[in-house]
Amino acid sequence: MARILFKNASEVVTPQGVTLQKGAKMADLLVIPGGFVLTKDGTIEAVGDAKALESVDVTDCQVIDCTGKTILPGLVDSHTHFIFGGYRENEFNWRLNGESYVSIMERGGGISATTTATRATDLDEFLALGRKRLASFASHGVTTVEGKSGYGLDLETELRQLEAMARLNQEHHIRIVPTYMGAHDLPPEFKGRPDEYIDFCIREVMPKVRAKDLAVFCDIFTERGVFDLAQTRRYLEAAREMGFGLRMHADELFEGFGGAELAGALKTSSADHLLKISEAGIAALEQGGVCATLLPLTAFSIKADYAPARRMIDAGVGVALATDMNPGSCYSESMPLLIALSTIYMGMRMEEVVTALTLNGAAALNLAEETGSLEVGKRADVAVFDVPNHRFLTYHFGVNECVLTMSGGRIVHQRPGAF
Ligand code: NIG
Numbered sequence: 001m002a003r004i005l006f007k008n009a010s011e012v013v014t015p016q017g018v019t020l021q022k023g024a025k026m027a028d029l030l031v032i033p034g035g036f037v038l039t040k041d042g043t044i045e046a047v048g049d050a051k052a053l054e055s056v057d058v059t060d061c062q063v064i065d066c067t068g069k070t071i072l073p074g075l076v077d078s079h080t081h082f083i084f085g086g087y088r089e090n091e092f093n094w095r096l097n098g099e100s101y102v103s104i105m106e107r108g109g110g111i112s113a114t115t116t117a118t119r120a121t122d123l124d125e126f127l128a129l130g131r132k133r134l135a136s137f138a139s140h141g142v143t144t145v146e147g148k149s150g151y152g153l154d155l156e157t158e159l160r161q162l163e164a165m166a167r168l169n170q171e172h173h174i175r176i177v178p179t180y181m182g183a184h185d186l187p188p189e190f191k192g193r194p195d196e197y198i199d200f201c202i203r204e205v206m207p208k209v210r211a212k213d214l215a216v217f218c219d220i221f222t223e224r225g226v227f228d229l230a231q232t233r234r235y236l237e238a239a240r241e242m243g244f245g246l247r248m249h250a251d252e253l254f255e256g257f258g259g260a261e262l263a264g265a266l267k268t269s270s271a272d273h274l275l276k277i278s279e280a281g282i283a284a285l286e287q288g289g290v291c292a293t294l295l296p297l298t299a300f301s302i303k304a305d306y307a308p309a310r311r312m313i314d315a316g317v318g319v320a321l322a323t324d325m326n327p328g329s330c331y332s333e334s335m336p337l338l339i340a341l342s343t344i345y346m347g348m349r350m351e352e353v354v355t356a357l358t359l360n361g362a363a364a365l366n367l368a369e370e371t372g373s374l375e376v377g378k379r380a381d382v383a384v385f386d387v388p389n390h391r392f393l394t395y396h397f398g399v400n401e402c403v404l405t406m407s408g409g410r411i412v413h414q415r416p417g418a419f
């Protein structure tokens, strides 16, 4: 792999470090006017200003002139469900007509509709759909994407979703971090028997996922009417025992369920959604060092109140932002819309959003030592935006300004005519 030099950027912008950035630290970015980033063999070799570049030997480099553009670390989308069959545009229209996400779920739509369609989707189709969706993530500057199973809910389909991600990981240069999410919903075969279904996940599925090395994390939908706290604890403790990292969908739909409190007690890598988090839940995340992964596109799509990002950051919590791209509650991978919502409606500063979409997303996936910032030795994950500084990413809202994405040293997206 050649050495590639991105130079003359109007700004190189990055958080710094190898751990979750909490509270006030989230706004602490390194901003280098006129900066450069040099990559070699998939790794960042040097970063600095024009003066520092003078002492670097650049004779054999491929040069990308970034005049007028801003360079960020490659974005990390740390919560998605991008491998699924079928679509639910009908439900979206019912919601436009006033029906709620919960009432659609209660009358058999929602996740179970996608489960039926996903069970009927074969591996080749997952691969074809997955390629298209990965290209779209890449076009938004994303270099690492988490992907969950959880639309099969039976052994074969869960393994097929995960197998699809493993294959895509071989052929595509965006890194995929796979999560087993058997406990996403109760499948029809286990109606009225959630404890037995949790047993099935623990005894029949998790060991096979482990043996084939198909997932890094296990995730569960902890919510009234889905899986309760005792079931969550049992599922996640078994997962931890088998060597998986832990994450939770918590406090999305109903108040006072205690999901975040449990995430704090279990010290999961991440607790996600948190629209209805309590003050005790915020304190528990802070004490447990748990990343709060907020998903504003979902709140927007289901017309719910946004997660209290400002209160969490002010309480010292480390926040990540992700899309939650899925066919039901949030069929969008739009980073520009996510940035607009988190700054305009959630009280986050653009600097905090940069950290939330890079280093903290990486930390939520236990990858902060490898990616999430532009620092020597980290993976060459780079996103270039056609804006004069990072504040334009919210000011010019709703417009995708990403013109180049490099993942692991390879260019996976480049807008024609941008350079
Ligand atoms: O993260 N909340 C649970 N799971 C998904 C929604 C899945 C769906 O509606 O298909 C989420 O929003």
Ligand code: FE
Residues within 6 Å of the ligand: 079, 080, 081, 249, 324, 326
């Ligand atoms: Fe989700």
